Amino acid sequence: MxxxxxxxxxxxxxxxxxxxxxxxxxxxxxxxxxxxxxxxxxxxxxxxxxxxxxxxxxxxxxxxxxxxxxxxxxxxxxxxxxxxxxxxxxxxxxxxxxxxxxxxxxxxxxxxxxxxxxxxxxxxxxxxxxxxxxxxxxxxGVATGTKSSLVLLHSISGGLAALALVWIFLEILYATDKSLARARIASYLAAFLVAAGCWIAGGYNYLTAYGSQVKPVILTGPHPWVHEIVMEAKEHIFVFLPVIFFALSITLYIFDRDAFLGEAKSRRALMMVASLALFMVLLIFLMGAIISNAGKTGTEV
Amino acid sequence: MKESATFITSASITIFLTGCIIITHDLSAGFRQSLAELTGHHWISVSIITLILFVLSSGLLLGSKSVRKSLRVYDAGLWSTALMAVTLLMILGILAELTARFLME
CATH class of the missing domain: 1.20.120.1770 (Four Helix Bundle (Hemerythrin (Met), subunit A))
Structure with missing residues (x-):
């Protein structure tokens, strides 16, 4: 170790x-x-x-x-x-x-x-x-001068949403009598964090600050592909995320407790959706880290 | 209770259609411009269209038993696999389109 x-x-x-x-x-x-x-x-x-x-x-x-x-x-x-x-x-x-x-x-x-x-x-x-x-x-890791409380909120919401997804994943994988109720709470929390913290706060920052402060720095820096490919992809792929979270939350809400406990196939289906959401959160985190790094490198040039 | 995979089905349809809109608006400057004119920014338009598509497709599936039956909405396994496949395909499609455009420029 x-x-x-x-x-x-x-x-x-x-x-x-x-x-x-x-x-x-x-x-x-x-x-x-x-x-x-x-x-x-x-x-x-x-x-x-x-x-x-x-x-x-x-x-x-x-x-x-x-x-x-x-x-x-x-x-x-x-x-x-x-x-x-x-x-x-x-x-x-x-x-x-x-x-x-x-x-x-x-x-x-x-x-x-x-x-x-x-x-x-x-x-x-x-x-x-x-x-x-x-x-x-x-x-x-975000470049000085482009930091704001919105970027921080965006990052923390993503981290906590990932934690809530792990919670949902464990409740589904090792289900007991009260697992569905707890998975529902975790999914509402995750959907709120993704919609308010990641989507709205992140979107507002993208529309008001990114284009004028970070984008020009990345485009004139050594890695312009980071904006052209990574950021352009992130801003669009991100739109899928709230849909997946809403679908997971509503599905858990309408799910029958007996079916949840009794049908391994249904639990596998829910786990697949939760895994997809977690994968996307981690992918977006990675993209965010690449963009922050390119912004920082751009300001140092 | 409505079939439990209704909203997973609806998410699959929404992501497929939104992915197609995103790829098309990256390929066509005119379409991108018209999306920007809708709300002031193309990203806001795409976000609002995504929400509307999700609500509409969910409403359609909840309201029509025949649509649910023909789409096999009762099969949660099928639709969760479809959601995963559609989402990954759309992510790859968007990345491939942006990479190709960057390399060509």
Whole structure:
């Protein structure tokens, strides 16, 4: 595990390494949350020693978060930037503190019964904080002068919508009696985030700021194809996303609970739609990162 | 209860038609101009048309049992696969069209 962190750090002596370690941390927290939910019976338990898997994924997640935080601090020092001044850095510190409070008592305490409530609460709050911080990190990559609260809202909404989709995915994959009700809540949240935060806020920023501030910089920079292909594709592909989210939300709303629990084929169909939505959110995130990078490169030329 | 895949079917139809509109407006300057004249910006027009298409196709499917039957709307597996295929095809189509245009310029 430490070898993986060191390997990534040595391979990418830049923010890409920090981002890669965060990406692995995001996958690990999803795994830790899923196994935690299985232990409590909130989602269907899969065979095997779930407690061991939960503990192991929690420890790995803690190590990666610590690695990512240290990496971020080192990169800030290397670039001569002040440390722990930005909100991204402060959120990172909060995440590290929560992780310490999550992992250490769980390993040290012999009687964990009294600690379980707090452990559960911190575990569930950690996921949105981590997704917000990761989205904030992506926003930090946007060129200075073109940053705005709308771009930040656009990025954070996308991150939280991705988290809500993972939630829906887990509820469908390991369905129990209350899974459909929870999947519905997650889908309403995701549809709202995509429509208001991503579509309207992102669209408004595209119409009012992108064309006058970022587009000319990219077109005169070393990568004009980023606007001509990536941005042009993103602005249009994006229109599909709310339709898919609305369809998923309404389908979950009208879905019969017995059919949801009894028909594996129907659940597979819902999972396919949720996977498509998640794929599109991640694709749009990647496109956003490429556009931000081209904007930054353009201003440096 | 209406067939549960009604809105997935409607999303597939909407994305197919919107994808065709997007590709056409990238190929035809006149069509792009007329879309821009509708609301002031072609992107806003495409967004509004997408919403209208989704509402209309959902309404049509909910209102007509024969349309639902002929399109096999009861088959959630079929329509979720169709939604995935149509969306990926449209994404590839848009990317291919934009790449070809960039290379030609």
């Amino acid at each position: 430490l070898l993986v962190i060191s390997g990534v750090a040595m391979l990418y002596e830049s923010w890409i390494g920090h981002a890669l370690i965060v990406l692995i941390s995001l996958l690990l927290i999803i795994y830790a949350l899923a196994t935690g939910a299985m232990l409590k019976g909130r989602i269907k338990r899969k065979p095997g020693n779930i407690f061991r898997l939960h503990r192991r994924s929690g420890i790995y997640f803690g190590a990666f978060i610590l690695g990512s935080f240290t990496y971020g601090l080192l990169m800030s020092l290397q670039h001569g930037e002040p440390i722990l001044v930005s909100i991204h850095g402060k959120l990172g510190l909060i995440i590290v503190l929560i992780v310490i409070l999550q992992v250490i008592p769980s390993l040290v305490l012999k009687n964990r019964a009294s600690y379980r409530g707090l452990h559960k609460m911190m575990g569930y709050s950690l996921a949105p904080i981590l997704f917000i911080d990761a989205s904030w990190g992506l926003y930090n």
